[in-house]
Amino acid sequence: MKARVEVPKLRPLKLPRHEVRTLPNGLTVHLVPRGPLPLVAVRLVIRGGSAFDPIGKLGVGDFAARLFRRGAAGMTADQISDTVDFVGASIGGFANEENVILSLSTPSKHLEPMFEVMGKVLLQPDFPEAEVELARRRTLAALTNDLDDPGSLADRALVRATWGSHPYAHETIGGKKDITAFTRDDLRQFHRERIGPQIAHLYIVGAFDMDDVMATVERTFGGWKGGPSSAPVVPIWDGLARPGEVLIVDKPEQTQVQMRIGAKGVKRGHDDHFPLVTMNTVLGGGFTSRLVTEIRVKRGLSYGAGSSFDMMSVAGTFTVSSFTRTESINTLLDVALGEVRRMREKGPSKTELATVQRYISGLYPGRLETNENVSGAIADVVHYGLSEEWISQYRERIAAVTVKQAAEAAQKHLFGGERAIVLVGNAEQLKAKVDKYGPVSVIKPSELE
Amino acid sequence: MRKPTPKKSTRKTTPTLPPALKAIADSVIEATLPNGLQVRLLPSDAVPTCSFYTFFRVGARNERPGITGISHLFEHMMFNGAKKYGPGQFDRVLESSGGTSNAYTSNDVTVYYEDFMSEALEKVIDLESDRMRSLQVTPKMLESERKVVMEERRLRVDNEIGGLMDEELSSLVWKAHPYRWPVIGWMKDIENIKREDCLEYFRTFYAPNNATLFVSGDFDPKQALALIKKYYSNIKAGPGVPPVLDAEPDQKGERRAEVRHPAQAPSLMIAWRGPQGTDPDTLVLDVLQYALSVGQSSRLTRSLVFEKELAVGVSVDWTWRFDPGAFTVVLELKPDGDPKKAEEALYAELAKVAQHGLEPRELEKAKNNLAAHLLRELATNNGRAHALGTYELMLGDWRQGLALPSRYESITGDQVRAAAARYLAPERRSVVTLVPLAEVAA
Numbered sequence: 098m099k100a101r102v103e104v105p106k107l108r109p110l111k112l113p114r115h116e117v118r119t120l121p122n123g124l125t126v127h128l129v130p131r132g133p134l135p136l137v138a139v140r141l142v143i144r145g146g147s148a149f150d151p152i153g154k155l156g157v158g159d160f161a162a163r164l165f166r167r168g169a170a171g172m173t174a175d176q177i178s179d180t181v182d183f184v185g186a187s188i189g190g191f192a193n194e195e196n197v198i199l200s201l202s203t204p205s206k207h208l209e210p211m212f213e214v215m216g217k218v219l220l221q222p223d224f225p226e227a228e229v230e231l232a233r234r235r236t237l238a239a240l241t242n243d244l245d246d247p248g249s250l251a252d253r254a255l256v257r258a259t260w261g262s263h264p265y266a267h268e269t270i271g272g273k274k275d276i277t278a279f280t281r282d283d284l285r286q287f288h289r290e291r292i293g294p295q296i297a298h299l300y301i302v303g304a305f306d307m308d309d310v311m312a313t314v315e316r317t318f319g320g321w322k323g324g325p326s327s328a329p330v331v332p333i334w335d336g337l338a339r340p341g342e343v344l345i346v347d348k349p350e351q352t353q354v355q356m357r358i359g360a361k362g363v364k365r366g367h368d369d370h371f372p373l374v375t376m377n378t379v380l381g382g383g384f385t386s387r388l389v390t391e392i393r394v395k396r397g398l399s400y401g402a403g404s405s406f407d408m409m410s411v412a413g414t415f416t417v418s419s420f421t422r423t424e425s426i427n428t429l430l431d432v433a434l435g436e437v438r439r440m441r442e443k444g445p446s447k448t449e450l451a452t453v454q455r456y457i458s459g460l461y462p463g464r465l466e467t468n469e470n471v472s473g474a475i476a477d478v479v480h481y482g483l484s485e486e487w488i489s490q491y492r493e494r495i496a497a498v499t500v501k502q503a504a505e506a507a508q509k510h511l512f513g514g515e516r517a518i519v520l521v522g523n524a525e526q527l528k529a530k531v532d533k534y535g536p537v538s539v540i541k542p543s544e545l546e
Numbered sequence: 547m548r549k550p551t552p553k554k555s556t557r558k559t560t561p562t563l564p565p566a567l568k569a570i571a572d573s574v575i576e577a578t579l580p581n582g583l584q585v586r587l588l589p590s591d592a593v594p595t596c597s598f599y600t601f602f603r604v605g606a607r608n609e610r611p612g613i614t615g616i617s618h619l620f621e622h623m624m625f626n627g628a629k630k631y632g633p634g635q636f637d638r639v640l641e642s643s644g645g646t647s648n649a650y651t652s653n654d655v656t657v658y659y660e661d662f663m664s665e666a667l668e669k670v671i672d673l674e675s676d677r678m679r680s681l682q683v684t685p686k687m688l689e690s691e692r693k694v695v696m697e698e699r700r701l702r703v704d705n706e707i708g709g710l711m712d713e714e715l716s717s718l719v720w721k722a723h724p725y726r727w728p729v730i731g732w733m734k735d736i737e738n739i740k741r742e743d744c745l746e747y748f749r750t751f752y753a754p755n756n757a758t759l760f761v762s763g764d765f766d767p768k769q770a771l772a773l774i775k776k777y778y779s780n781i782k783a784g785p786g787v788p789p790v791l792d793a794e795p796d797q798k799g800e801r802r803a804e805v806r807h808p809a810q811a812p813s814l815m816i817a818w819r820g821p822q823g824t825d826p827d828t829l830v831l832d833v834l835q836y837a838l839s840v841g842q843s844s845r846l847t848r849s850l851v852f853e854k855e856l857a858v859g860v861s862v863d864w865t866w867r868f869d870p871g872a873f874t875v876v877l878e879l880k881p882d883g884d885p886k887k888a889e890e891a892l893y894a895e896l897a898k899v900a901q902h903g904l905e906p907r908e909l910e911k912a913k914n915n916l917a918a919h920l921l922r923e924l925a926t927n928n929g930r931a932h933a934l935g936t937y938e939l940m941l942g943d944w945r946q947g948l949a950l951p952s953r954y955e956s957i958t959g960d961q962v963r964a965a966a967a968r969y970l971a972p973e974r975r976s977v978v979t980l981v982p983l984a985e986v987a988a
Contacts, residue, residue, distance in 0.1 A: 107663075108664060110593070111593070134925055174852070175843060179843040182840070182841030183843075183910070183911045183914060184918075185914040185916075186918070187841070234855065238811070241880075242880075245707055245809050245810050348808075352700055352705060353697070353704070353705045383637075384647070385637045385638045390634075398693075400694055400695075400697045400698035420701060452642035453641070455641070455643060458644060459643070459644020459645055460595070460646060460662070460663070462595050462663075463593065463661055463926070463927070465593060466925065466926040
């Protein structure tokens with residue numbers, strides 16, 4: 098029987114209304130009313146993430162954002178926590194590579210008082226000395242404790258092996274030394290200089306009254322001022338930090354090896370996005386992907402295997418992940434590298450492509466079910482400058498990818514020799530097994546703190 | 547043959563439900579097939595997808611020494627081929643129909659679900675009924691899956707400190723009850739489970755009269771029920787599930803164990819024996835759990851993490867179970883943390899609750915959070931089917947789940963005090979301490 102690419106009939110997505118307003122101070126407000134549950138998700142996205150942290154103070158934005166709610170406008174941390182927790186809401190701040198994000202999740206009937214708290218936390222954080230020191234001690238301890246988790250060790254090591262010293266690696270290369278050096282002035286400076294209404298978008302999604310909410314937003318965020326007038330730009334990436342190398346993080350007690358293969362990927366919104374996502378789902382996305390079939394189903398080498406593209410504004414990476422018992426590491430690496438090569442050289446088959454097209458399209462609406470999902474999806478479109486149709490036409494664009502396009506995307510974007518391998522496990526046993534994949538270096542977990 | 551008739555559930559619904567919950571309750575359609583299969587349909591057209599849940603009343607609790615882990619291994623085998631859809635076909639057909647699936651096994655239940663585009667409903671019913679009717683356990687697939695599960699055990703237990711401690715804790719809390727062994731099973735048992743064990747297990751536990759379906763999402767309920775009848779009706783009812791004997795003796799005093807393992811910091815897992823899921827005290831302990839550990843202003847977080855800095859993280863787990871379960875506190879310490887001090891401070895906090903109960907505001911806060919948690923659970927097709935299914939299995943009726951906020955509302959501070967005094971008593975606890983071994987030099 099001849100396989101043919103069938104474009105599935107898709108039931109329309111019920112997309113909620115999305116209104117955009119701008120406050121006089123430059124803050125862009127996105128209002129997305131939807132029900133039926135009496136809940137609201139609020140997300141404030143400010144272009145001031147860890148990529149823009151100064152050298153010597155890496156991680157300062159995340160550290161400061163987490164401290165916003167530990168004392169603000171004269172309210173103590175306990176008072177803020179108690180006010181928020183009492184109504185079943187949550188408020189939190191953090192930074193990722195590109196953005197500082199402050200989020201609020203609350204039952205609808207408490208939206209107004211929670212906005213008041215969010216406004217205080219954002220506009221007037223006090224950074225009390227005792228809270229700063231407490232956060233420093235906790236962060237340092239958590240960083241050390243993380244070394245016990247082989248999976249997160251592997252991910253940290255991979256960031257070093259791929260991004261190297263590029264700003265996208267700031268989150269993981271700052272570490273203990275920088276955290277120890279943060280002062281209250283650094284935090285105040287971050288708050289004063291790196292965030293402000295002109296580089297911020299506020300997303301409000303859920304069951305609320307538009308006029309009431311706008312009045313509240315104007316009252317609580319209208320007085321926010323200062324900060325940059327335009328969004329900072331992330332520098333371009335020179336490419337993989339340790340191409341061809343093998344990096345082992347030594348954990349002698351491990352009976353299982355965590356494996357990552359990292360390579361160059363693409364930036365978010367790349368022209369090849371849809372062919373690439375479709376092709377990668379065949380390679381290592383779904384549960385019937387080639388990697389799962391070859392590694393888990395046929396050989397029982399591992400419980401899990403997959404590949405993914407991590408895409409950011411100016412660049413991205415591609416990662417293959419799995420794990421296996423120490424004795425099987427060579428088989429695992431050979432199969433994983435072999436599958437990437439096979440996809441790069443020959444692309445996916447028509448049947449494989451048709452399968453994942455239905456798979457991705459069929460499940461896409463599920464990514465727009467909660468208020469948090471919807472605010473995240475819209476924020477991505479805004480942040481990465483994607484087209485309006487990114488969400489509404491996502492399924493159709495996936496369905497329109499041809500075998501030829503997918504094969505070309507594989508050929509163009511999957512790695513040949515330019516890849517870095519990271520292994521977390523018993524270095525003594527691993528070294529001799531893996532030197533055929535490239536020059537091996539061994540580090541201790543503590544070097545990743 | 548008696549024919550199942552769909553019935554709307556409004557009749558039995560508590561009239562006091564808030565509007566959002568009432569709307570869900572009113573939409574549920576229930577049926578029982580002649581072979582005993584329970585069906586619950588939850589239509590909603592918010593997004594053009596569905597979730598299809600199959601709950602089996604079987605878990606590690608129904609195992610015996612020698613075949614521990616068979617429930618979980620079997621969960622894996624359910625994806626490895628039946629009569630109509632052979633090896634590898636389940637996921638392939640599902641994914642190519644616009645769907646995905648997963649499953650989990652607990653001490654009490656085994657749960658399968660598919661999320662998929664609405665058009666695939668019949669295909670999903672076909673796939674699920676095929677494996678309930680005629681799962682094939684071939685020696686080759688069993689050997690391959692056994693290796694995968696052993697790798698999963700290495701990931702989650704042998705190379706994961708939390709997993710090691712949890713395993714130690716369960717065998718400390720329970721001496722006779724099957725809750726004492728890990729859901730994933732002992733490594734030697736996983737290696738030795740026979741094909742015959744699997745076949746017997748399937749016949750006994752995977753019968754329609756031991757299963758409940760919960761389907762939520764964008765579908766026509768009449769059509770869905772007709773399809774379920776068409777595909778499931780010819781599956782024969784099973785002989786019934788043998789009862790599990792709870793032979794657990796009373797605990798006569800505190801129990802302690804150590805886990806020595808390379809680690810950066812010590813930590814503690816402490817469990818107290820609690821009531822079974824259907825006991826009214828279970829909900830009182832839910833309130834206590836939230837007051838102790840949910841949010842930065844919760845008692846243990848504020849006291850142990852922020853004020854005394856004896857821990858970097860505190861979590862409390864109170865999982866409802868068919869038989870009496872365990873109220874568990876996990877304290878993650880700093881690298882130079884003192885487990886003895888942390889333990890004493892924890893007990894002092896718990897003693898305060900046992901003596902004075904909660905402040906009225908704390909009590910109300912816990913209730914508000916429990917109510918908000920339920921709403922968030924119900925926000926997706928998958929979440930709705932899973933939550934109502936879990937409530938039905940644990941409490942006997944999904945309505946009990948939707949009525950939870952009003953049941954929590956009636957809990958008094960004195961009930962919480964009494965529950966803390968009764969259940970969190972020193973002689974009911976078991977303590978596992980992680981003693982970090984220095985890392986061996988490379």
